[in-house]
Amino acid sequence: MANILDSVDLRTQLVGENRLELLIFKLHTSQLFAINVFKVKEVVKLPKLNSLPGSHPNITGVANIRGLSIPVINLRQAISMRHGEEEGECNLIITEYNRSVQGFLVGEVMNIENLTWRDIQPPPSQVGRNNYLTALTKLNRDGAERLVSIIDVEKVLSEIIEYNVHISDDVLDQNIVDHLHGRKILIVDDSSTARAQIRDTLSQLGLEIIEATNGLMALNMLKKWCDEGKNINDEILMMFTDAEMPEMDGYKLTHEIRNDPRMNDIHIALNTSLSGSFNEAMVKKVGCDRFISKFQPDLLVEVVQDRLRDIL
Structure with missing residues (x-):
């Protein structure tokens, strides 16, 4: 319990500093994507998946991680990204959103970047409402500026799990x-x-x-x-x-x-x-x-x- 409280205390010291940490990864293309580290439980090499008959097309299967059955979402497919190499490194980013645990099938997982929210910008209005991004940022890679797309995970999940608005x-x-x-x-x-x-x-x-x-x-x-x-x-x-x-x-x-x-x-x-x-x-x-x-x-x-x- 002491370790948990120490970790919480260290994070709460950042209040007012407007900072975040992003996990940077690829989806079998050169393009960079990210999600907030706070939502990531762990990253593992893609294990063997069990099929899940009748599931949503974006669910590739179910992974067994330390006795817990976790649905695996093909993130590239879920954001309607058509082009990319099917072969290559495959990893599973295990996340917790809205009291549920799921895994996202991605390519290479690169590193964690510590940024301020001032470095993060909303996507341009020209991309329309059907995009799967909440924001964009830029990073320097090998002397060149690279664009990073931050995934709207809530939109991805809403197309798999219908969010209820019924009031009891x-x-x-x-x-x-x-x-x-x-x-x-x-x-x-x-x-x-x-x-x-x-x-x-x-x-x-x-x-x-x-x-x-x-x-x-x-x-x-x-x-x-x-x-x-x-x-x-x-x-x-x-x-x-x-x-x-x-x-x-x-x-x-x-x-x-x-x-x-x-x-x-x-x-x-x-x-x-x-x-x-x-x-x-x-x-x-x-x-x-x-x-x-x-x-x-x-x-x-x-x-x-x-x-x-x-x-x-």
Whole structure:
């Protein structure tokens, strides 16, 4: 237990520094891809896979890793990347997203890069909505600048596992629901899939949704309202923010909000696919009011209802 707590403490010391670590890999082409190290449990050579009849076409099979059966997703196929060499080094990146464990079949796994979120940029608007990227960054390799594409894993998974937006009847508090209609919620997330899940869930209650695709955009929006003399709590009921976002992450966003007396009482819920004691500690460190794992519609509704109860 001491080792776990020491690890958590070391990571929480980075709060406010707006940093991340990326695992860099290839998909049997020269192009570089990445995912956040926080979501990676381990990397192993591709083991023998067992077939899984009737599974989604992007699931290559099931790997047995220390007694745990893990579905393996062909990442190159899942992001509709058609060109590449079929032969070559194959590795399995085992990840945990939204309380589930899965493996991604990739090619060469290269290294871990420590960057700031300021180094990370959203993909250009010209790529359209059907791309599988949340962001881009650049690295120097052998004296040349290389582009790195950061995968939108939530979108990849949403096409394999249908995310539910159904709200259970027994979750709804009719004494509260009637007061939700027309109130506004700010959601901050770089994944269009994640924003859609919150929007499609909470709009059923008559809530109006304001969206921002990264922490800096959200912070600028909030500061503008303050500069205009608006009371933030009159503008929004609360804010849901992701942890990982280009330019400014959710931890830094919360840190900035809590240090601005004009808006430091915003009710903030960290809504993230990252899980575990690390995030619980980060929530306490930066001053979020709640921490919830993504894609739990009933829990989203409970958090909003609890917030409204506090102010009625």
